[in-house]
Amino acid sequence: MTKKILIVGLGLIGASLAINIKKQEDTYLIGYDTDEETLEYAQVHQIVNEVTTKFTEKITDVDYCLLAAPVSKTVDLIKQIQQISFNRPIIITDVSSVKQPIMDAVARLDQPNVSFIGGHPMAGSHKKGIHAAKEHLFENALYILTPDTNATDEQMEALKRLLAHTKSSFLQLNPTEHDEMTSVISHFPHLIASSLVQQAKKWQKKHDRIPHLAAGGFRDITRIASSNPAMWQDIFFQNKKIIHHLLTDWINEMQDLQKLLTNDDRTTMYDYLKQAKEYRDGLDARKRGALPSFYDVYVDIFDQTGALLKVVSILAEGDISIKNIEILEIREGITGVLRVSLMTQKQQVNAHQLLTKHGYETMLQE
Numbered sequence: 001m002t003k004k005i006l007i008v009g010l011g012l013i014g015a016s017l018a019i020n021i022k023k024q025e026d027t028y029l030i031g032y033d034t035d036e037e038t039l040e041y042a043q044v045h046q047i048v049n050e051v052t053t054k055f056t057e058k059i060t061d062v063d064y065c066l067l068a069a070p071v072s073k074t075v076d077l078i079k080q081i082q083q084i085s086f087n088r089p090i091i092i093t094d095v096s097s098v099k100q101p102i103m104d105a106v107a108r109l110d111q112p113n114v115s116f117i118g119g120h121p122m123a124g125s126h127k128k129g130i131h132a133a134k135e136h137l138f139e140n141a142l143y144i145l146t147p148d149t150n151a152t153d154e155q156m157e158a159l160k161r162l163l164a165h166t167k168s169s170f171l172q173l174n175p176t177e178h179d180e181m182t183s184v185i186s187h188f189p190h191l192i193a194s195s196l197v198q199q200a201k202k203w204q205k206k207h208d209r210i211p212h213l214a215a216g217g218f219r220d221i222t223r224i225a226s227s228n229p230a231m232w233q234d235i236f237f238q239n240k241k242i243i244h245h246l247l248t249d250w251i252n253e254m255q256d257l258q259k260l261l262t263n264d265d266r267t268t269m270y271d272y273l274k275q276a277k278e279y280r281d282g283l284d285a286r287k288r289g290a291l292p293s294f295y296d297v298y299v300d301i302f303d304q305t306g307a308l309l310k311v312v313s314i315l316a317e318g319d320i321s322i323k324n325i326e327i328l329e330i331r332e333g334i335t336g337v338l339r340v341s342l343m344t345q346k347q348q349v350n351a352h353q354l355l356t357k358h359g360y361e362t363m364l365q366e
């Protein structure tokens with residue numbers, strides 16, 4: 001029997017999931033978004049089977065509803081769902097990066113036909129919007145599920161089957177575990193990346209050549225500062241308590257490091273750096289050199305082996321010599337960003353034009 005699915009919010013994540021779900025033959029997708037242009041794009045590019053501007057009407061006529069709006073908007077949508085009567089069973093899920101506010105709102109849903117399974121695909125990009133949607137975004141990624149108490153094992157399995165084309169692996173967590181862990185490895189690092197960029201910007205007033213000196217290390221650690229500011233602002237405030245806690249820890253740790261410098265305590269500083277290196281090396285067995293790079297083109301890729309070869313051939317055809325090429329992995333072996341470092345700005349622009357002509361999405365940095 002055909003499963004009807006309402007996707008609410010057809011941005012990067014909602015549309016990428018829609019593309020995956022639509023690959024299953026027995027599905028019929030309805031897309032809802034508050035942005036008219038997004039709905040038009042979804043219709044023209046057949047990302048969904050039908051678009052609607054009537055959320056509260058459509059949700060009572062589907063088997064699944066996938067909420068893929070910003071976290072705070074998803075909380076509002078769940079509050080709207082509280083007011084709706086359902087005559088048929090529905091499994092509702094979401095994709096929010098923060099789970100506690102979502103599951104707190106879900107706890108107030110009391111319609112017997114409604115089962116809610118919180119979700120969070122642990123993959124994304126610095127881009128936003130439906131234009132950035134990609135079929136392969138979630139391949140090999142972790143997809144965290146935080147089921148509400150009323151969700152059954154059968155419903156969990158049904159949702160996993162619906163999301164099977166994403167090729168992600170599912171992991172069940174409770175909202176607190178989820179929010180604490182994702183804060184440490186995803187949310188808080190975004191704040192630090194942005195603060196490092198702000199620091200460089202301030203120092204640029206004194207040293208205007210700072211951007212030219214910004215080499216591999218700075219670029220690596222600040223890459224995520226190029227992400228969608230509206231989304232991250234929302235995440236930080238929805239996850240305020242834990243971010244606040246991590247900031248306190250971080251500030252204390254920075255003060256401890258400052259004391260080591262003041263006290264000329266080289267041994268403790270060495271140990272600190274060594275322990276960090278050992279832990280980091282354990283996270284990622286592969287190492288990379290830290291070559292400086294001045295004119296970089298970042299190319300979005302999936303299927304790394306094939307993509308590397310294609311990108312190199314395209315640039316060779318354009319007579320562009322590559323100074324350095326490196327895969328900045330988003331996820332092990334599949335999706336990532338290829339950083340192609342070139343000698344001159346002219347080469348950078350040529351490379352961008354050539355790669356765009358061949359359908360690649362690129363971002364320039366100098």
Ligand SMILES: NC(=O)C1=CN([C@@H]2O[C@H](COP(=O)(O)OP(=O)(O)OC[C@H]3O[C@@H](n4cnc5c(N)ncnc54)[C@H](O)[C@@H]3O)[C@@H](O)[C@H]2O)C=CC1
Pocket residue numbers: 008009010011012013014032033034035038068069070071073074077095096097098120121122123124125126127128129130231235
């Ligand atoms: N971008 C990323 O890397 C990841 C994001 N997420 C989560 O996915 C959710 C969506 O993020 P993105 O797709 O990146 O954002 P996006 O900005 O690309 O898309 C959000 C979409 O929701 C629509 N929208 C806003 N308010 C709405 C409402 N009240 N009703 C219906 N549609 C509404 C917007 O018009 C837009 O099309 C967020 O909750 C975010 O935390 C999860 C994993 C990764």
Ligand SMILES: O=C(O)C(=O)Cc1ccc(O)cc1
Pocket residue numbers: 096097121122123124125126185186187224227
């Ligand atoms: O890994 C990161 O921090 C990313 O930038 C991609 C991302 C962003 C938001 C999420 O909720 C999950 C993954």
